[in-house]
Amino acid sequence: MLIEVARRAVEGALAAGASDAEAFASEEVGREVRAHGGGVESLTAATQRGIGLRAWIGSRAGYAYGIDLSEAGVVELSSRAAEAARIADDDEFAGPPAPGEGLPADLELSDPSLRAWETERVAALALAIERAAIEADARIAGVEQAVYADSAERIAIASSAGIAGEYERTSCYGYVQALAEGEGGRETGLGFDLGRGPAVLDPAGIGREGAERALEMIGARKPESGNCPVVLDPTVAASFVALVGRALGADAVQRGRSPFAGLIGHEVAAEALVVHDDGLDPAGSASSPFDGEGVARRRTPVIEGGRLQTHLHNAYTARRGGTASTGNAGSVGYRSQPSVAASNLVVAPGALGFEELLEKAGAGVLVTDVAGLHSGVNPVTGAFSVGASGRAIRAGEAAEPLREFTIASDLVSMLKAVRAAGNAPRWVPFGGSVSTPPLLIGEMTVGGS
């Protein structure tokens, strides 16, 4: 049992001189199929296991990870974790969460189709994605890659404070990067879908989406520079919402490095924008019974009525801020210690269909892709200028394709300028797990020619 391994590691750390300890153990089986040119380009089978151990000596915290789950391995890991704690400076807020801050939910996060589908069958799914993209239109010159990947993981957490829990989770995704040719140029388009098991994926839909996104960019030109209404499609809206989620982490806030510091109860968005952090949504890929340090996940209103309701907390930031954890200790695996991270960010759908959103925009730009988010955003101020592509909006309809332009604003100004949310949300896994409809922003700076 994985939880036994975690318990042994906690005992090991205490024996090595720690006053408190917490272990995160995981096992994962995964596979990936890459299709190209009508054949399977690569087939990967992955097994991973490991353990991460946090040790506290008084108010000093250290972390160590390893892959040796044997008795000797755990002893060695324990001494490394304790050693790491001895190097750290005192921090009065350091320590594991107390158990019982809400009961872990009983969530069904495993899809039996994942194990039932043999490798041949998921390979056929990847091939079907590629085929659908190529057959969508004669101008599709090929695909860069069509990919199916899945994983089944088991996670256990135990701590000296009495936390103990274990769960299983499956997930999978498929995507394609299609290449379209026309007017002397090449365009790429991404199609994707995700779920808990391959049975829910729609390979034909993924392939068609990639093809359509590539095709609609043929002949794209630079727009003129100016300030105008901007519609963000769900993939782009999700990228920005994920950035907002990062800026809402209380660690950034408490250290004065967030544009949302000091704004709880204040107006940070238009009323049209309602955002929850929902760690329990069965459809969200980040859902789990408890977070990366064993605190129960929950559904937390973040932006409602245009006002900021809360920042996101783990045990450390909650203690430091004199509040309770919101179950937002992020866990990206045993190779890094839990930090603060949004779980699933869910933007509430509005009333308007996509066409109605464009109509409401009147004239402006529809953004269907952004690039350079990791380099074009100042996380402290929220100011951003990123590369974008998409289409012009003329007389309330999507018109000619546009490329090589920038959109610039800052996160809070952008949220305040949201005029409407569309009625059809979508799960997007870029930079975080986000469900959002398209969003109409009243005004942004578009930099082109």
Place this chain on the structure above:
Amino acid sequence: MSDLIEPEVAERVLRRALAAGGEFAEVFAERSAGLTMAIDESRIESVQSGAAGGAGVRVLSGGTTYFAHVDGLDPADLERAAGEAAAALSAESTEPHPLKAVVSSPHPIERRPAEIPAERKAALLRELDERGRSAGAEIAQLMASYAEVRREVAVANSDGLFAGDDRTRVRIGVQAVARRGDSVETGAETLGGHRGFELFDDDPGEIAASAARKALTLLDAGPAPAGSMPVVVGGGFGGVLFHEMTGHGLEADHVQKGASVYADKLGEQVAQPLLTAYDDGRMPSEWGSDAIDDEGAPTQKTMVIEEGRLASFLYDRLTAGRDGVPSTGNGRRESFRHLPVPRMTNTYIAPGEIDPEAMIAEVRSGFYAASFAGGQVDPATGDFVFGVSEGYLIEGGRVTRPCRGATLIGNCLEALAAIDAVGDDFAMKTGVCGKAGQKVPVGTGQGHVRIQAMTVGGTEL
């Protein structure tokens, strides 16, 4: 190669991998150990010690790569991986060639980081903290990080190759936050190498002073201009421009899939004759250097642009085989959990002949991108974008006021052809490059470079 994998074990694993057929098999084994820590609010925190080890086995058969990886380096773990890689095959077994050890010379490490007391590393972070904070009263915060990692790798394949490498890298980074009223700006700097603790002998605190200076400078910044104009790019990390704009499009996997704008341009003039560029995985102690690549091929210096002419693509074993050329030693992977793909090592534009000041003096109205936060490209369309971390206006041939929040955007082929001056200065910087979900250390370098016209995406229209 140390004791990572015994030759007899490697041969047994390769035989197992080819038991159900296949033209080629390879085992890549790795053991890594690292330590990272940070200072924030003048407090040492996030101390993390990591140890990992495992192996990836791949079998090539009929155009398909079968790959499996496992955690652990016991012979039983390796054989399990071989069995899983071969599981989907069902042909006659193939016999691997007997292994012949290739001697490689890992980059020399004078002082192994693991042998330096942890307190010394904490003291280095405190030094960075003090140096950065003493740069000015407006420095409100300073974060610095230290990272060391040692990766021992061994590669054995069915052609009989048996090679190894022992790689140690250290890197420090500083981010300073300056505050004046409601104005908040950040500045960052890094120092890293394929080296031991001797990298910090000179004056590591200088990067903290530099990061702080950038943040303070930006407090006086105005909005960045928007529109098309001449752009001068600074040396060092300015090389990320060439990395994104050209380097990725030269990686042979993109080229062979028709997903590179350089696909049909080999031998053609793609830049002005003043531009010559290299990818060099052998540069002594550089961040992106290794003795061998992750397929066991020796790293090498490859001229990719010769006086403006496209001279070579960058190959790993698989793509080289398809083009009937030798690998250029660019088959790299993040770890044993990943398949090797063609990747850059240290990529740079060779120094030119013009003094940077003279280059700027020729610009009447333009933009000076002294440093970047990073960049991104779609090699298939050639569209790229860069976030400028330190930018200034050029007015009347002189660098004038700083600008905040600028982005450079453009298309590879046009921008490369528009480089009309290469400076006689030169510097290399460290970066972490992401591709196909894998991150690898890369070096980027150049002197000052001028682009005749490029789109700057700011907020001032």
